[in-house]
Amino acid sequence: MKNYTFTEKKDTRSGFGDGLTELGLKNENIVALCADLTGSLKMNDFKKNHPERFYQIGIAEANMMGIAAGLTIGGKIPFTGTFANFSTGRVYDQIRQSIAYSGKNVKICASHAGITLGEDGATHQILEDIGMMKMLPGMTVINTCDYNQTKAATIAIADHMGPVYLRFGRPKVPVFTDADQKFIIGKGVKMTEGDDVTIIATGHLVWEALEASKVLFDQGISAEVINIHSIKPLDSEIILKSVHKTKCVVSAEEHNYMGGLGESVSRLLSLNNPTPQEFVATQDTFGESGTPAQLMEKYGLNAEKIIEKAKLVISRK
Amino acid sequence: MQDLENLENITIQTRRDILRMVHKVNSGHPGGSLGCAEFLVTLFNTVMKRNEGFKMDGLNEDLFFLSNGHISPVFYSVLARCGYFEIDELNTFRLINSRLQGHPTTHEGLPGVRIASGSLGQGLSVAIGASLTKKLNNDSNLIYCLMGDGELQEGQNWEAIMYAAAKNIDNIIATIDLNGQQIDGSTDDVINLGNIRAKFESFGWKVVEITNGNNISEIQYGLKQAKDNTFKGKPVCVLLKTVMGNGVDFMMHTHEWHGKAPNDEQLEIALKQNPETLGDY
Numbered sequence: 001m002k003n004y005t006f007t008e009k010k011d012t013r014s015g016f017g018d019g020l021t022e023l024g025l026k027n028e029n030i031v032a033l034c035a036d037l038t039g040s041l042k043m044n045d046f047k048k049n050h051p052e053r054f055y056q057i058g059i060a061e062a063n064m065m066g067i068a069a070g071l072t073i074g075g076k077i078p079f080t081g082t083f084a085n086f087s088t089g090r091v092y093d094q095i096r097q098s099i100a101y102s103g104k105n106v107k108i109c110a111s112h113a114g115i116t117l118g119e120d121g122a123t124h125q126i127l128e129d130i131g132m133m134k135m136l137p138g139m140t141v142i143n144t145c146d147y148n149q150t151k152a153a154t155i156a157i158a159d160h161m162g163p164v165y166l167r168f169g170r171p172k173v174p175v176f177t178d179a180d181q182k183f184i185i186g187k188g189v190k191m192t193e194g195d196d197v198t199i200i201a202t203g204h205l206v207w208e209a210l211e212a213s214k215v216l217f218d219q220g221i222s223a224e225v226i227n228i229h230s231i232k233p234l235d236s237e238i239i240l241k242s243v244h245k246t247k248c249v250v251s252a253e254e255h256n257y258m259g260g261l262g263e264s265v266s267r268l269l270s271l272n273n274p275t276p277q278e279f280v281a282t283q284d285t286f287g288e289s290g291t292p293a294q295l296m297e298k299y300g301l302n303a304e305k306i307i308e309k310a311k312l313v314i315s316r317k
Numbered sequence: 318m319q320d321l322e323n324l325e326n327i328t329i330q331t332r333r334d335i336l337r338m339v340h341k342v343n344s345g346h347p348g349g350s351l352g353c354a355e356f357l358v359t360l361f362n363t364v365m366k367r368n369e370g371f372k373m374d375g376l377n378e379d380l381f382f383l384s385n386g387h388i389s390p391v392f393y394s395v396l397a398r399c400g401y402f403e404i405d406e407l408n409t410f411r412l413i414n415s416r417l418q419g420h421p422t423t424h425e426g427l428p429g430v431r432i433a434s435g436s437l438g439q440g441l442s443v444a445i446g447a448s449l450t451k452k453l454n455n456d457s458n459l460i461y462c463l464m465g466d467g468e469l470q471e472g473q474n475w476e477a478i479m480y481a482a483a484k485n486i487d488n489i490i491a492t493i494d495l496n497g498q499q500i501d502g503s504t505d506d507v508i509n510l511g512n513i514r515a516k517f518e519s520f521g522w523k524v525v526e527i528t529n530g531n532n533i534s535e536i537q538y539g540l541k542q543a544k545d546n547t548f549k550g551k552p553v554c555v556l557l558k559t560v561m562g563n564g565v566d567f568m569m570h571t572h573e574w575h576g577k578a579p580n581d582e583q584l585e586i587a588l589k590q591n592p593e594t595l596g597d598y
Contacts, residue, residue, distance in 0.1 A: 031453070055449065058483075060476035063442045067480070070382075070446020073431055074374050074454055078446075093436050094473070098443055102423050102433045 001217050002192050004210045006174035010147035012204075013111040013168055017042025018147075019154025020079060020109075024050050027077070030158060033068055034081045035061045040170075041081035041111050061086045065094035069104040077158055078106050084113035084167055085126040092132055099163050100136040106163050108133075109154070113143070113167045114254035115282065115299055116204060116292040125287040131259020133165040134232045140185060141232040143167040143253070143261075145206035147175045149229060152183035160185055167203065169254075171292045174207050177227075188235035190242070194224035197310045198242040198249045202228045202261045205252040205280065205301060212306035223310060231261050236268050243269060248276045248313040252306055254296075257281035276316035278309035319362050324533050326594035327398060328358045332564045333597060334394035336587050338410040339578040345411060345419065348574035349465065350391035352496045352531070352559035357395045357463070359536045364544070366458055371401055371428035379458045380447055382432055384440020385465035385494065386420040387576070392430075393417050397598070401429035404598040438471025440464060441491055445481050448489045459547060462491045467499030470508050475520075481552040482521030490543045492555040494530070498572035514556060523551045530557035531564075565590055 023030045024046045032046050033055040047054040057064040061082055068078040080087065087110035088095070099106045110129065117125045134141045140162060144150040150168045157164045177189075191206070192213050201209035206227045213223040224242050228235065243249050249269070251262035262279040269275045282299050296302045319327075331354045339345035361367070365379040383392050390410065397404040402416075409415035416425040420435030432443045444462035451458060468474065481489060493513065501507050510516075517524050523546045527539035536557075543553045561575070562568025565587040568579075579587055 031449075053453070055484075057480060058476075060473075060480065062439075062473040063445075063476035063480055066439050066442020066473065066477065067446035067449065069432065070443040070448070071450050073380065073443075073447045074376060074450035074456070076450050076453065094439055094442075097433050097436045098439050104432075 001213070001222065004176045004191070006176045008175055009172040010175050011170060011172050012144055012147055012150040013040070013170060014042050015144070015147040015150030016109055016111065016154050016166070016168055017045065019151040021045040021049065023155055023158050024053065027158060029075055029077050030079065031055065031071055031076045032079045032081065033057055033064050035059055035064050035086065037082050041109070043081050061091045062094045065091045066098050068106045069098040069102060072104045072106060079109050080106065081109050081111065083124060084110035084129050085124055088129040088132050089126060096136060100139050103138060104163060105161055107157050107166060108164065109166045111168055112170045114169060114203065115287040115295045115301065116169050116171045116254065118170065118292045118295065119289050121289040122286040127256045127282050127287060128259060129167065130231055130255045130261065134264065138162060139232065140164040140230070142185065142230050143203040144229050145203055145227055146173060146177050148177045148179050148181060149183065152181050153229065156183040156185060169204060173204055176207060176210070186230045186233040186235055188238040189227040189229070190238060191225040191227050192223065194222035194246065196221045196246060197223050197314055198246045199223050199225045199252060199306060199310065200228055200239060200249060200261065200265055201225065201252040202231060203254050205254055208301070208303045209252050209306055211303035212310065215303065215307055216310055221310065221314065228261060231264060234264050234268060239265060239268060240272055243273060243275050248317050250278045250280060250306060250309045250313055252280035254301055255281055256284060258284060276313050278313040280305050280309050321533055324358055324362060327362065328354050328533070329591045330593070330595040331358055331391060331394045331398065332591045333588060333593060334407055335390040336565070336579060336584055337597065338390045338407055340584045342411040343578045345390055345578060346387040346576050347390065347578065348498065348561040348568060348572070349385065349388040349494065349496065351563050351565060351568060352561045353388055353391050353463065353494055354564065355531050355533050356492070356536055356557055356559070357391055359533050360461060360540065361395050361399050363537065364540045365461065373431060375431065376454065377456055377458060379461060380431060381461045382440045382444040382447070383421060383434055383463050385437065385463065385468050386434030389419065389421050392421055396429035398595070402427065407598045437465070437468040438473040441474055441477040444489060444491065445477055445486055448486050451488055459544070460489045462489065464491065464493050466493055466495045466497065466510060467504050467507065469493065469510055469513070478517065478520045478522065485550050486552050487548050487550050490547065490553045490555060492557050495556055495558045496561040498561045498575060500572065500575050502572055517554045521551060522554045523549070524554045524556060526556045528558050530559035
């Protein structure tokens with residue numbers, strides 16, 4: 001089994017910030033907007049390098065989404081930056097009408113997604129954003145797993161014509177994907193080969209899935225871990241191929257089970273190959289204050305939970 | 318430059334278009350559309366610098382954004398009669414498979430429309446974004462935006478109004494259609510808007526008033542003043558006082574015709590008051 005290790009931990013938001021910096025230097029049509037969270041979104045370097053292309057909007061996210069839509073008219077590629085909660089639920093109608101329905105080439109970049117935002121609590125955590133965004137026609141939805149993948153995704157979405165929701169997080173997590181990876185929107189990445197169970201994970205849960213697969217391997221269970229960074233469009237081929245072999249699946253995400261990756265996988269399977277599935281996700285609940293590790297444990301979003309669900313789903317085959 | 322008589326003829330024909338469009342499908346918003354007919358006819362025909370054809374990016378021309386998208390009938394009529402699409406297409410207003418949706422959208426690719434609107438309060442932000450791109454592109458043409466007065470009750474507008482002044486967006490002219498009416502009644506009754514001029518000025522905008530927004534000469538004069546005040550460090554607001562339902566006596570001075578179509582008899586009376594000038598679609 002392929003063994004993933006890491007030498008450092010970095011936050012995915014820094015991957016976004018560094019990707020944006022690189023983009024800014026090579027493409028003068030890239031513009032960035034921020035709603036009073038420049039440091040949190042790691043947009044300081046872009047701001048320093050290109051003050052004329054950086055827009056401080058203030059605490060006014062609705063206005064930011066509208067301005068971003070307008071900036072596309074005349075050829076700019078706007079990247080908006082704020083927390084995931086304020087990038088989605090707070091401005092859903094602005095995104096729906098001025099960006100998605102209007103077909104504007106806006107990149108909505110959302111940090112502090114999920115429960116690992118931690119101590120700020122439920123007002124700032126969001127566990128519903130993937131659902132809201134994937135339901136918008138024409139919206140691409142991406143949730144990256146580590147620093148390198150987030151940086152690669154940030155650079156890749158600039159070349160995609162159309163609105164994109166890019167979701168990443170706050171805490172420092174293992175860096176385990178390649179620095180020079182090619183990021184292809186809509187293509188999943190097979191992380192490990194396995195025969196007994198498919199684990200389909202996104203975001204911070206990809207590392208947890210890899211940790212789980214190591215434990216399962218030692219217990220004689222071989223898990224195929226698939227890293228789904230693109231929730232929409234979903235890579236149906238890689239999922240169906242794996243499930244054809246393993247005949248059961250665990251989905252894992254830092255999101256409510258309703259509306260998330262797991263439901264997209266369920267739909268795919270029910271249409272093509274009905275298969276037992278278990279969900280590692282939050283259970284229709286808000287989050288709360290705590291450290292990221294405490295919250296991941298309390299809300300069942302870690303390797304231990306993935307192991308438990310993997311054994312359960314294998315028993316349902 | 319078109320002379321006054323010609324603009325008045327276009328306006329009368331636009332009124333006929335509005336009335337016939339909403340009558341045919343027994344839905345749509347004639348009141349605000351009629352109130353803004355003179356303004357949009359004047360803006361598109363004599364004020365805006367417009368290029369031939371339509372390109373979404375709108376480089377090296379003035380751009381217009383309609384925020385109060387429910388007055389789509391007047392917008393569609395003006396666009397068609399300016400040549401953005403065939404006037405016969407006005408026949409398809411609100412019908413299935415039409416590019417002329419109930420509220421304007423880019424979704425079906427209708428030339429002349431650069432943003433979807435209908436859910437209120439979003440157009441000014443979009444217009445500001447387009448203004449910023451003009452500046453980045455060193456394009457000295459202007460951005461125009463039209464909003465309703467009731468629409469100012471949406472909070473996003475005040476985010477945009479604050480931003481435009483704070484960031485010295487001075488290549489934008491935002492016009493407020495002050496007809497004093499909204500769906501549930503007069504704006505005074507629903508949510509009194511107070512002194513709009515004072516509000517815009519206190520936010521840092523230059524304000525120009527057009528006291529008779531249904532008079533083409535006054536509109537031309539007011540818009541010239543507005544243009545003269547662009548590129549002076551402040552965003553420019555035009556307060557356009559109009560009469561809802563203007564040009565059809567029984568539709569004027571009431572919110573009743575905000576979103577109601579005339580019946581056959583009412584249409585006949587309304588059209589008699591606005592005899593055909595350029596030819597019906």
